[in-house]
Amino acid sequence: MAEEATLQVSASETIGTLLARNASRYGSSIALREKERGIWKESTWAEYVEEILACAAGLEKLGVEPGKAVLVLGDNRARLYAGMLAVSLLGAYAMPAYPGATLEELQHFLGEVEIVAAIAEDQEQVDKILEVRTAGASGIAHVIYDETRGLGFYEDDGLMSWDHLIDIGRHDLNEDPHRRESILNRTKPDDPAIFMHSSGTTGKPKGIVLSQKNVLAAARNGHAAGAFEENEEVLAYLPMAWVGDFAITVAAALLWRFTVNVPERQETVVRDMREIAPTFYLAAPRSWDQMLTTIQVGMENSTPLKKWLYRFFMDRAVAAETRKLNGESGGALEPLGRLLGEAIVFGPIKDQFGMSRLKNAFTGGEAIGEDTFVFYRALGIKLRQLYGQTENSAINAIQSPGEVRLHTVGKPVPGVELKIADDGEILIRSDSVFKGYFNKPEATAEALEGGWLRTGDAGYVEENGQLVVLGRVSEVMYTAGGERYVPNYIENRLKFSPYIKDAAVLGAGLDELTAMVCVDFEAVGHWAEVNGVPYTSYADLSQRAEVATLLHGAFKRVNNALTEPLRLQRFVSLPKEFDPDDGEITRTRKLRRKVVEERYADVVAALYDGSKEVHVSAQVTYETGEVGKVERSLPIREV
Structure with missing residues (x-):
């Protein structure tokens, strides 16, 4: 030892x-x-x-x-x-x-x-x-x-x-x-370890060869930062x-x-995770959201006593964790309350989902919703945020257990140098950074400059050294009135709602911002069953007036955090999810903005020309590879 x-x-x-x-x-x-x-x-x-x-x-x-x-x-x-x-x-x-x-x-x-x-x-x-x-x-x-x-x-x-x-x-x-x-x-260390690809949000995916030196340097850096043992x-x-x-x-x-x-199998992951009870777990925000939805659904279907105990302890733990994240005093549940909560509520939930031994829990890939983040922290899972990219072997910055804030991704890990360019772009230098895109010298020259990787992300560093990531530099846009905004930043906050799976914010060069959203079929479907709302399909459920009320709530919460010129004015709930097989999102669920805006051009026009509804014929690719259409008239809803 x-x-x-x-x-x-x-x-x-x-x-x-x-x-x-x-x-x-x-x-x-x-x-x-x-x-x-x-x-x-x-x-x-x-x-x-x-x-x-x-x-x-x-x-x-x-x-x-x-x-x-x-x-x-x-x-x-x-x-x-x-x-x-x-x-x-x-x-x-x-x-x-x-x-x-x-x-x-x-x-x-x-x-x-x-x-x-x-x-x-x-x-x-x-x-x-x-x-x-x-x-x-x-x-x-x-x-x-x-x-x-x-x-x-x-x-x-x-x-x-x-x-x-x-x-x-x-x-x-x-x-x-x-x-x-x-x-x-x-x-040798400079020989290839893996040939991966970029997400391909703006075109064909680019080849990324990570050397053995790159991936092992990232693993050393992550260990030095306390990400894993x-x-x-x-x-x-x-x-x-x-x-x-x-x-x-x-x-x-x-x-x-x-x-x-x-x-x-992928279908048995939850059951298999419970049997293994891992000590380290990394998941995208969507996975943490889905697990939270499953927990909440289970509690809704339990006995009145169990529901009362769950709400009694979870409400207090969430309130305590929220105070702690906001830097306020009293940011912890009383020792006796924590002990009882662990025995009666927190411990059994963690055991049921294979999190009883979890020491290092991370989320990454995009922003995570406050409700989700606080829930797991309150449960006793010390969930932290991680920031990285394929080009730098996945590990750039992580939050330390004692310095967790919702809006930051932590400090750069040991072995990673970070600085902010004049235009606000995050630059990285490390042994974990790749040598360039495969057989693409022009793209490589754009990405690597003087030994620094241009991450393509906009952000800034706070006085305490914490990095804040705002979104893609290429996606910094301006309204007709000159207001600067990052659509991905707003989209992520819309997706903080458990009822919204994907979103596309519109408004570049226009007077105001609007959005197209795709509801989360599992979460909204369960809500509909609990509340007696009938539906026959995703397309039917997405257009229900009762579901529109749920979406209104999400839009209003986001608007409360935005300045007046950038508040969302109207939205449309689409009759199908964005699908990688349809080319609307990447395999890692990043929005292909140009494809979406072209494919739903009629919807975009209707959101700005005063229409009350718009007819859509949306492409659907089935598992067999056959292509079909979903046709629907969609109401244009005011926020």
């Missing part, structure tokens, strides 16, 4: 040397658990590294080498993580894609770099890759699959199971006793193509020897 406490991490470490260290010094410790058919199967570091090495040797036999890429497609699976690490050991590009990636998106990836192989989760993802090949795209000569179900009679060229690949690799490793050491020590228990449920997952589930897990727990 003393050795672990004094462990020093060298800046010359690579993924290979860390795997070798973990296998030799901590070989019997659990590296991975994966749930399969209701049973958690464990792999030690020694077993995990051996499978990674066999995978690397097998992939090299298939032609994977520096300069070439391997596509990784599917939900979180232990073998897909092992495959990514194996590719990095060969100095090649591991390129994870979102499970819902369209054929067009996959073809875009094929146009960037030579993809010689793909590692797919199951039949669905294999079919998608084979369809890309059938469409005439070059590359992807070999397709390796994890789940064998449904693939037994496939006879396509280059198709093989994971087990077959591992057999090839093990045979190769056993032929040469020095092969393992050679693979582990082959790469050694031997954390984490749940691998975030999309594998999102940098936040790689930063925690791969880089930090490797460096600080986390135990990574892979849920059986």
Whole structure:
């Protein structure tokens, strides 16, 4: 234990040397658990590294080498993580894609770099890759699959199971006793760790290659800032193509020897999380909101006594936490009240949702609503905000446990320099910053200047060193009257309402601001059931007058925080959600503003020409890939 406490991490470490260290010094410790058919199967570091090495040797036999890429497609699976690490050991590009990636998106990836192989989760993802090949795209000569179900009679060229690949690799490793050491020590810190992509809000996603030095520097910086400790228990449920997952589930897990727990399916995450009870948990605000909604729904359906106890203790804890966040005295529940609340209310809720052992809880990606943030703090979950981007390996600034404020994202972590440019843009310099966009020198020159990364975010630093992020610099807009505003800032505050899932604020070059919103079907649907409001579909529910009253409340709360010229005047509730398959938002749910404004041009016009309603024919892409339409007359509602 003393050795672990004094462990020093060298800046010359690579993924290979860390795997070798973990296998030799901590070989019997659990590296991975994966749930399969209701049973958690464990792999030690020694077993995990051996499978990674066999995978690397097998992939090299298939032609994977520096300069070439391997596509990784599917939900979180232990073998897909092992495959990514194996590719990095060969100095090649591991390129994870979102499970819902369209054929067009996959073809875009094929146009960037030579993809010689793909590692797919199951039949669905294999079919998608084979369809890309059938469409005439070059590359992807070999397709390796994890789940064998449904693939037994496939006879396509280059198709093989994971087990077959591992057999090839093990045979190769056993032929040469020095092969393992050679693979582990082959790469250097500047060699690639992962090939990711930007969100693509303004065009095609740009390739971002993060080096092993980049991702391990971010993991060192996060540890130094107190974001996580050694031997954390984490749940691998975030999309594998999102940098936040790689930063925690791969880089930090490797460096600080986390135990990574892979849920059986995305649908079982809540149940699996309860069984694991992780010590570290990172989630987007939307996930925290959904969990809060589930808790509130459960309490509404419980007995009168339980509801009374819940409200009695939670109301007092929320009030105490609110005072504390506002810097007021009396910012804590009385010791006896806290103890009783923990035993009767707080503890059981945390246990039910797998948060009983949670020490380090974070939210990131966008602003989180005050009600949600305060609720978890009141529950005893020390929720903190984290700020980062793909270009800098996900970790720039975090809040410390004792310096939490709703409007800030904390101080820069050790190892990260931060300054504000004359135009208000946040600039970052660190070993965690990438070298540039893949084969895009012009975009790279715009993003990197004098060793500083131009984050594209506008913000400022308070006197106490806390960073405040306002929104994207490119989205700073002006009304016809010259009033400056950041639409994303207002949109995030609209989404603080549990009833609003997405929003698009309009008004650039116009006299006033308006908005289009998409209701949250789960939250609004539950509210409708509790309050006896009938509906037949999302399109029907979104237009109910009773739901409009809920939305009015959200708009009025936001307007109270805005100056008079920037207050929202009218809104429309759309008959469908913004969908990445329709190109309206990215896979990380960032708004593609230009697409939305063009697609709903008639709605935008109606919001400003005095119309009382507007007819909409909205595009819908179904799971089969077929495209349909939702037609509806939408009332223009005054705030």
